[in-house]
Amino acid sequence: MKLSQDSDPVESAARLKRQTYSPLCGLVTSVGYSLHPARGPHVRVNGGELTGMHALLDRPDPKPGSYHIGGVGLNEFEAEIKVYAEAAERYCAGTGILNSSFERRWATRQDLAAQTGDEVLDLSAFGFAEPTLGGPFDSYSDTAPLTWVKVPRVGTAGPEWVPAQFFYLGYNPRRHDGEPWLGTAVTTGTAVHTTRMAATLAASFELIQVDAAMGLWHGSSAPVRIALDGHRLDRIRRLLERSAGSSHELRFYWLPSPSLQNFTIACLMVGRGSQVPLVAVGLGADATLEGAMYKAFLECSGVRMLAVWASFDSEDSSTMSTDAMLDLDSNVSYYARNSRAAQSVVTRFETGASAHADDLPPDNTHTGADLIRDVVTSITSVSPLYVEDFTTPEIRGLGLYCVRLWAPGLLALSLPSAPMRQHPRYRAYGDFGNPAPHPYP
Numbered sequence: 001m002k003l004s005q006d007s008d009p010v011e012s013a014a015r016l017k018r019q020t021y022s023p024l025c026g027l028v029t030s031v032g033y034s035l036h037p038a039r040g041p042h043v044r045v046n047g048g049e050l051t052g053m054h055a056l057l058d059r060p061d062p063k064p065g066s067y068h069i070g071g072v073g074l075n076e077f078e079a080e081i082k083v084y085a086e087a088a089e090r091y092c093a094g095t096g097i098l099n100s101s102f103e104r105r106w107a108t109r110q111d112l113a114a115q116t117g118d119e120v121l122d123l124s125a126f127g128f129a130e131p132t133l134g135g136p137f138d139s140y141s142d143t144a145p146l147t148w149v150k151v152p153r154v155g156t157a158g159p160e161w162v163p164a165q166f167f168y169l170g171y172n173p174r175r176h177d178g179e180p181w182l183g184t185a186v187t188t189g190t191a192v193h194t195t196r197m198a199a200t201l202a203a204s205f206e207l208i209q210v211d212a213a214m215g216l217w218h219g220s221s222a223p224v225r226i227a228l229d230g231h232r233l234d235r236i237r238r239l240l241e242r243s244a245g246s247s248h249e250l251r252f253y254w255l256p257s258p259s260l261q262n263f264t265i266a267c268l269m270v271g272r273g274s275q276v277p278l279v280a281v282g283l284g285a286d287a288t289l290e291g292a293m294y295k296a297f298l299e300c301s302g303v304r305m306l307a308v309w310a311s312f313d314s315e316d317s318s319t320m321s322t323d324a325m326l327d328l329d330s331n332v333s334y335y336a337r338n339s340r341a342a343q344s345v346v347t348r349f350e351t352g353a354s355a356h357a358d359d360l361p362p363d364n365t366h367t368g369a370d371l372i373r374d375v376v377t378s379i380t381s382v383s384p385l386y387v388e389d390f391t392t393p394e395i396r397g398l399g400l401y402c403v404r405l406w407a408p409g410l411l412a413l414s415l416p417s418a419p420m421r422q423h424p425r426y427r428a429y430g431d432f433g434n435p436a437p438h439p440y441p
Contacts, residue, residue: 219429222352383409
């Protein structure tokens, strides 16, 4: 989260903590932090637990850490403010369906189109009629009843009907009424920031980042390893010299994303011995190369700690099945502790060429509305893009805004053992070719 130049970042973090944290009745009920391990990255990693939102959504009490609320920074306030902001994002994402004023209807696609004459999203065009065999999801058909929500589509004159189960994380499919469970709604594309414009940009970068990461892993395209030399990387190189530590080798890869502008970067931490994790992957997307690399480094440092924590409760990595990884912890632990699996991650990212930073595309120098227009336009050239403001009055009282974007034509973060093999977007990445569970949290 970027603060205004006239604000005191330490006070801003402290104020947000006072407004959100309380073990009894806070939006955030507990916060913990990890000191960097010996020879590990010199960063601060914080984690938090969300209030009992599951009670509002009629869901079971989640296990600790289920919401993946975390903040990573080079100093205390940077990590801390991200935890409280991310908790606000998870809260808005989960309760969006409870606060939305958008019209909803229970109908088949055939009936809804006949009743309204409106545009109704055709999910079969995105591979949902053919889910992964043996996976947890049902197949889609135009005759299956669904809850549909009428949502604005970016770049068009009017709203369109889309399935509520993909747009709202808090929606529970009505399986007892015959509604098929078609896939998981994920927080990707939901972002909190101090302005709507900044939240929209952050949400857009998330969509682009995950599309590139999933396309790289399951598709047949190749990443580009970045040589850490040249003047273009002066700042990130100095930062890494101070903060990277020596326990792991750091490698950075550019993940080209067909038709989508700006940079998606993957940072790999590759173990030098038997220390967990053997490998960890972090992602970052930004208008500038160094900005994306910085984000990827911080996320990778957080994934490193997630891998350590997840390994405490995981089964023996040598006997873990990759057929039923239906959460975003077990896959991270698997690749972090299984040497053969870890090597497969390294091998996948090393399939491409290497390049100097000066050989990569130039940074996007646009800012503000011009940058948002660039990023959003590139998304809408590939996929329909739907939007809703999820900001609730209490979140607005914190000085924050929450924006939700959903782009069904881009690749979403799938459950590791249930990738969307038939999604047409994989054609842009050389077709679906790698069925192994992805390594991303």
